[in-house]
Amino acid sequence: MKHLNRLFVAALMFAGLSSQAQDSNNPWAISFGANAVDGGRVSAASKVEDQFSQYFNAKGYWNIIPSVSYVNVSRHVGNNFSFGITGSVNKINKFVGERPTNPGEYQVSNPGDLMYYAADGVIKYSFMNALKSKWIDPSAHIGGGYTFMGDASAGTVNGGLGLAFWFSEQVGLTFQSTYKHSFDETRTPNVDIASHLQHFVGLSFKFGGKDTDGDGIYDKDDACPEVAGLKEFQGCPDTDADGIADKDDSCPEVAGPKELNGCPDTDGDGIADKDDACPEVAGPAAMNGCPDTDGDGVADNLDKCVDVKGPAENAGCPWPDTDGDGVADKDDKCVDVKGTVANNGCPEVSEDAMKKLNAYAKTILFNSGKSSFQKQTFPVLQSIAAILKEYPTSKFSIEGHTDSSGSDAANLKLSKDRAAAVKNYLIDNGIAADRLTSEGYGESKPIDSNKTAKGKANNRRVEVKLAN
Template sequence: MKHLNKLFAAAILCAGISAQAQDADHPWSVAVGANAVNTKVSAAKGFSHRMGGYFQTGDYNILPSVSYLNVSRYLGDGFSFGVVGSVNKIDKFISDEAEGYFKYNPGDLTYYGIDAEIKYSFKELLKTKVVDPFILVGGGYTFMGDASAGTVNGGLGFNFWFTKNIALTVQSTYKHSFDDTRIPDVDVASHMQHFAGIRFQFGGKDTDGDGILDKYDECPDVPGLPEFNGCPDTDGDGIPDHLDECPDVPGLPEFNGCPDTDGDGIPDPKDECPEVPGLPEFNGCPDTDGDGVPDHLDECPEVPGPKENKGCPWPDRDGDGVPDHLDQCPDVPGTVENNGCPEIKEEQVKQLNEYGKTILFNTGKYTFQQPSYAVLDNIVKIMKEYPTAKFHIAGYTDSTGSDRVNVPLSDNRANAVKVYLIEQGVDSARLTSKGYGSADPIASNKTVKGRELNRRVEIQLVK
């Protein structure tokens, strides 16, 4: 019995927290251990004597070593087929003479048994994976000393699975011999044979060695976890690597295992600014000033500005609300309607005409008298203040003389004014001129004063 205790202790040391009986996933099993042969059960008269003999271990023949080997193959539906080889030494033989039976040493008969058996496991019926009771039938051939005979076998036992692959196995088999005269070295007595050992099951393929068979393993080449059907979860975020778009960084299920560091609802791999909350339209980057240019591209992230100017407002040197790049007068405040340039007022136009009336020409010529240059310079100054305003210079004479003379003269005088203004920096595109002779008098030509007023230059605003 001390050998049985050692086997049992070894099984306990190998025990794990999960267990699984032999099945299609572990079709092969091997059991090794000790066996005990008891000839009393078959010799005793009556059921009570037989049962009493079953439990009287003092009648057991036990070889103090590993003395049996069982190899079995699962067939399906709880059935398995096995072959058992055992060896023992009979030094306690029970005879059925005298008062029913007596025990004696028949001369240390060598015992060999070769048996085939079919087992049926009740584990599926009992819905258990740890305690695995079974029954068996079979037959074999037994050598007992010089005698040998075939036997018909039947028995029962159980496996106690400590892990998926290791169990304590205990079995009792009755071997009925049809050549039973109970004479040692002459025939083989019917007897009970008890087995106790360690059973190892194997045969299921587990390529990655993670304890999950390939047939159930969704990642059979990579060690993984049972909760993910054998697939790994490298970052430990609860999402297996084969479904995790960021398998090395813990993430969130809604982002397929990728993190969202800044919490803006955009996973880091798609977030151009993963550490700063941003907007989807800017791939996770913020737009602080709301100008449609994300901060990382905005040279003025705190001040709204157009995309064309890298998010900065256009400069407006004159502060008239028209940016310099659109302002035709960037250094002079103007109006939006006039493209940033000031609009000339009626009083300025009136002032121009007052100046025009005081321009004096040499008699019969279109050259200026000396006092007129100051007047012309005042006209230049006003025109430069309104650089987009366009003007028409009209020349007039009095009625003295004929139109053949007056019209060319008035035209030359108007052109002389235009030429001087252009020479002083007024854009020629802003000026036109024409002479109208004595047409449109503004006073009577019958008086000296009236004729003086009619000899004039008018500066008209072109709209």
């Protein structure tokens, strides 16, 4: 009955197992602090309230040394269980005698400043997860060990309860009370020191967790252990902040709805931009997100006649359109070259093309006072011919100009001859004669001063212009 009373008192106290509060994130823990060996005879009190008052009478019954007097190392083993080993030291200088001096009265005596050493193994179960708490950690523990205490040294079977307060995920203040029952009831005179209570208070530090990317989520729980992320995504990042983790986001750099796996849908047609052939214009899935304005079954992006129905083989036009410029072959004067409707299916000469033609024309070199070409001019003439061939229906005028040196009549004739020489060369190299005309203007249209050598050089020139 005496031992049952001791266990009852231990079960009612608020204490904690000082080094067993770790979990699977930080499987290892170490703790240290002070311990007290309770010298009171808990079973001697007749009432429960007396047992409590005696239990908390630290001054009257507890043996304490003013230093760090215990160390514990433990490891989490799963399912809220952990196993640890505790080593403790103390000095026994007060213990309640076994026999009362008067009925109901027990004398506290010094058994001789006995040194106390204990090594104990502890199996603990934590109730913190059951309470869904992050900082209050009640627990129960059992175990066994060996206590060295003078003639009363013996093996013990242990049990008790505990309470820890975790200030952070890894640091906590913990308490413990353990009843140690000895099967060797060796006595010193008037003192029973074999079975007893031992109390602990100390700091615990959990460690051993690995967090490679430093995002506060341990690798074992981190779906992206190499890249820092968010807790709500199991440690994975959400770069575009659309609520979808990058690992599950088909467009991690651009925000989009969950229905489209995180990809945007600019035109709101239900097709992600990355899969939408016309992302800026809404269209049905059957047309890859493109509209079909004329309803001929050919999407506008492939339809050469967007506003007129036509078969797919004619690219959506009611007639063949070989070059796909929207002008039917029957009306297209440039069947094999894409052009414009305004120019009857032929390409229109661009401003850039005219700039290139005249850039080449300025480099045409003639023999002095003649209309014959210098040798290095022929590649330039070939380049001019190549550009003209790109616009098979366009007509051009070749114009010649001179500086003011010599007579007006001679300069006029020379300019006409040189313009004609360029025209004839182009005709001889594949340009239709009816597309070209030539004219000379002598010195009448200068573009620079004729008073300097540089100005005269600029005035001696050939120009190419569009003709009607």
